[in-house]
Structures are given as C-alpha cells and as structure tokens.
Amino acid sequence: MRQKTKTIIAIALPLQIILVKWMGSYPNFVEAYYSNGIYPYISGFLRMLFGWIPFSFGDLIYTALVILAIRYIYKHWRNIKKKPLWFLKDIVVVLSIVFFAFHLLWGMNYHRQPINWKLGIEREYTLDELVELTQYIVIQTNQYQWELTGDTISPVHIPYSKKQIFAKTEEAYANFAKQYPDFGYEHRSLKSSIYSVPLTFMGYGGYLNPFTNEAQVNGITPKFRLPTVSCHEVGHQLGYSAEGATNFIGFLVTSKSKDPYFKYSAYNHALGYCLNDLFHKDEEQYNKIVAAINPGVKENFNELRDFWEKYENPMEPVFKSVFNTFLKVNNQKEGIKSYNAVVGLIINHRNKQLGIL
Secondary structure, X not given: OOHHHHHHHHHHHHHHHHHHHHHHOOHHHHHHHHHHHHHHHHHHHHHHHHOOOOOXXXXXXHHHHHHHHHHHHHHOHHHHHHOHHHHHHHHHHHHHHHHHHHHHHOHHHHHOOOHHHHHOOOOOOOHHHHHHHHXXXXXXXXXXXXXXXXXXXXXXXXXXXXXXXXXXXHHHHHHHHOOOHHHOOXXXXXXXXXXXXHHHHHOOOEXXXXXXXXXXXXXXOOHHHHHHHHHHHHHHHOOOOOHHHHHHHHHHHHHOOOOXXXXXXXXXXXXXXXXXXXXXXXXXXXXXXXXXXXXXXXXXXXXXXXXXXXXXXXXXXXXXXXXHHHHHHOOOOOHHHHHHHHHHHHHHHHXXXXXXX
C-alpha cells in the first residue's frame, strides 16, 4: 500500500469517529436505516457465508491476524526502530480499517433505540416489584427443577449435546417469533468458541464476532446455563448490542421455549440476577426468599460458582475493566452493570403482560 493511500486512510479515522458520534445522536435514524435497514441484510449474508462451517471461522481469523502481526514486527523490527512514525501510521491505518468494518458490519447497533423503547416498557421498578418478581421466579425455577429431576434435591443436568442445544436455540427463536415477528432468526451461525478456556479465564460466557457475525458460546460453561447463553448471543446477532437487552431477550426466548430444560435455564438465570439485586436492596427479604429455593436449584448455583472459581486469576479484573470501558465508549453508560438491567426489563414486561401498566 502506498504511503499516500495510507495517509488518506489514517486521516479518515478521526473523521469516522466524528461521523459515528454524530449519527449516534440520532437513534431513530440508526434504528430505522441501520438496525432495521441494512443491518439485517448484512447479518443474514454473513450468517449464510460462515454459519455452515462447523467451527469458529472468526476465531481462526483472529489467530491468523495475531500471528501475522507478530511476524511483521519480528521481520521489520530494524525498519520500525529507524522509522517509528511510519510504523505508527501503519497502526492508525489498521485501526481505521477495523473501526470502519466494525461499525458497518455490526457496531452501529450500539446507537439504536433501547429495547424498552421498542417494546413500550419502562426500566425503573420498586422494591416491592422486585420482591414479587423474585418470589414468582423462585416458584417457576423450583417447579421446573422438580419436573426434570423428580425430587427437590437433585440438580438439573441437561442431557443434550452442545450441537443439540444450538439447534433447539433456533427452534426456540422460531417459536418466539410467532408472537414477536421482529425476532425471527434464520441461517443459524451459533458455535462453541475455539477459545472457550481463555474466555473462561477472562470471565465471559460468550461473545459475538462482529466481523463474521458468528455467535460464539463458551463451550465449557455448565450445560444447564448454555440455553440462555446461546439465546443471549443470538440476540446480539439480531442487532441488540446492550447486554441487559440481550439478557432480557435470552430470558424471554428460553422461558417461552417448548423445551422444559430451556425453561429451567431461563428462570435459573433470571433468579441469579434477581437475588443479586435483592441482596443489595433488602437483605432480610433476600434471606427469606433464599430459604424457599429447592436444594437442587441451589446445587446448580453451586455448580456454576465452583466453575468460575476454578478459573479465577489475577488478570480477570483487568479483562473485565477493559470490557467495561469498551461498553461505556460504545454508548452503554452503565458498562458491565448494564447486564443487571434485565431485572427491570422483566418486571416491566411482565407488568405489561398482566395489564398492570
């Protein structure tokens, strides 16, 4: 690539940043012309292009790029030391290209209208509403745990393979789309990440590759949690960037699935968020509700806790901090805390369904 071309591409980076910030100030425009305009075609094309490959093609691309970058630095180290500004320009060129591709292929979804706007619900809720929802979810979680195990003391173990869970995720979305057509999901591209172990060390259950639109699931996550994680990542594929929104979508899709294991996964996952929220707001009510949870459900929580503790490491907070900053830069002001927004969304959506709003 000629130096003149590199200069043009490098100069384009700050212009792109300004353009994205400007477009992001018009969420209705982004919602209409990107998220519901060109993005569904981009997403569908990428899922058709890469979805049939049985492994994560995006993970391989990342691996190849890292190797090529290391190789380039090794081979051109002398020139880099002689002309550091040229090397800096090369870095800016790469950043400019990545920034453009990221926002074209998926990233503008960070600036669309929030999901509560789309569904016509609020996000705020009272302590009484939180207590009532938590009690309801405990009843549902206990019920499905008992149905699936035949007693109250045994943890739920999903008998499906990961491939079967991914197929049932697609079925769950097809069922959900009967009531909410905007959430139709075709051309499945849902895979177990090649880097599931590193993802676990970083503390993540999965991610969406914005350049290939492959939904990557942490394949070593306890299996009872995989249905909600899979449905969460598909929510990102459908153009919802906010973590609270995709947690909410994951809950709705799995809870309305015809499969009882998916339903259990939905209520178990939601229960964790509700209990965490309630603990910080009313510890006395929290203790009362925890006492009503079936021992088998608690065993699944213990299984999940033991899993994450096994991979705890000093770098995990660093990775979380980086991701937290990434979310805030990309229009999620609450950062990682946005995951907990699912509680308010569930409460207000349920209120609307019950005619309370």
